[in-house]
Amino acid sequence: MADAAKPIAQPATGVVMFPEYAKAIATLAFIWGWPIVNQYNRRVAMSRVPEPGRLNGILPAAPRSRVGMLYDYVEPNQNIITCPNQDVVYGFAPLALDEEPVVIQVPDFGDRFWVYAIYDARTDQFADVGKQYGTKPGFYLLVGPNWKGEVPAGIAGVFRSPTELANMIPRVFLDDTDEDREAIQLVINQINAYPLAEYDGTVKQTDWRNAPALAGPQSDGGGETQWVPPETFFDQLPAILDVVDPLPGEEALYAQFRLILDAAAKHPEIKAAMVEAAQEAEQQIIKKFFEWRHNGRPAGNGWNRSTNNARWGIDYFNRTAGAKSNMFDNKPEETQYFYTDEDADGAPLDGSGSYEVTFPAGQEPPVDGFWSLTLYNQHHFFHPNPLGRYSLGTKNKALQRNADGSLTLHAGAKSPGADKESNWLPAPDGHFSLYIRAYWGKQAILDGSWQPPKVARKG
DSSP states (O other), X not given: OOOTTSOOOOOOSSOOOOHHHHHHHHHHHHHHHHHHHHHHHHHHHHTOSSSSEEETTTEEEOXXXXXXXXXXXXXXTOOSSSXXXXXXXXXXXXXXXXXXXXXXXXXXXXTSOEEEEEEOTTSOBOOOOBGGGTOOSEEEEEEOTTXXXXXXXXXXXXXXXXXSEEEEEXXXXXXXXXXXXXXXXXXXXXXXXXXXXXXXXXXOOOOGGGOOEEOOOOOSTTSOOOOOOGGGHHHHHHHHHHHSOOOTTOHHHHHHHHHHHHHHHHOHHHHHHHHHHHHHHHHHTGGGGGSGGGSSEEEETTEEEOOSTTOOTTOHHHHHHHHHHSSSOOOTTTEEEEEESBOTTXXXXXXXXXXXXXXXXXXXXXXXXXXXXXXXXXXSSOOOXXXXXXXXXXXXXXXXXXXXXXXXXXXXXXXXXXXXXXXXXXXXXXXXXXEEEEEEEOHHHHSSOSOOOOEEEOO
């Protein structure tokens, strides 16, 4: 029997490592680290702006320790993040919490659904802040893992991130009406974030309609901005390992990654093999995560549902899948996501066809928040269309129900007819996907007993 007190041998230094071994470990390192480097590079890009505003005039952005807010739905022509929704008003705050704790303001949202999703470096959420948690209006403090300062009077709660790298994305529900667009302004203008040194117990307000347009990164080819270049991944990984402590059990992974990084620093052929491994993994593994069948688990009727979202832990498969296809999920009890690239017969969804999604009477997604069905193009972005319509659900007040109380939503490049156009999601001519969000789902959403309806192709 082995002596339990005997130290476990660590990776030996000075070994003559051959490139093929380094390449094998590098593949795992790339899959493991892809979401974290993605998160890190987003913080760098989104926080380079001089003041809170709208990146490229479209997405919220702010310097570190600040928040930027939109004042309406996100515009359809952005390519910085996939799978946005047009159900909420978004915000974004890049955080470096060991540099400075951050105060966040929570206004009185009344009956309106809202949630502040606050993520660590692994895109795990570490705070419960939102309507479903009963969070009271007030001031809250976000701190890093090593912060030891004093909490001033008037702070209602403190949330400690396990990593200094973090970010916050407020989401506030908005009905698709002019009246609600005006009503929401008084609330979102009180959403704010700033360094603890600026806290004085008074509510700081910003009219986000006047926030400036700011220059930001662009994408080529219609897809998402490339946040994780394989060619530079291993140049960034050492810094990631230094600022993101291992989860319990990950110490051995970190040791292996540091071993090949040390070898790469001394031997160009090792470094070249590792870069080659990253390039191959990007093409052969990461790209496959863009297919919804490689996200989560089956939900019935040809759909998949998110799994462990924003609570990834060591679920590297789903963490990397989410980062590639749908960065910054909410936690399961906050939001459940259902998605498909195929119709009920397993054929790819294509704009040349016409599709129906029928929710029987009383069987729309059971939620205490809201639900929606969104249509995305092949890049998981909105398809610009003359109706300016990209999702349908709780926010829409003109949906037409069938005589039996059921609700049929239509998808396709061609209109289903004037009498059904209120329920139509216009699609591109080519491939598209469908995506159901269920915010603050009831038990049937959480336990999987509710299933999305079939996507039926007509004709």
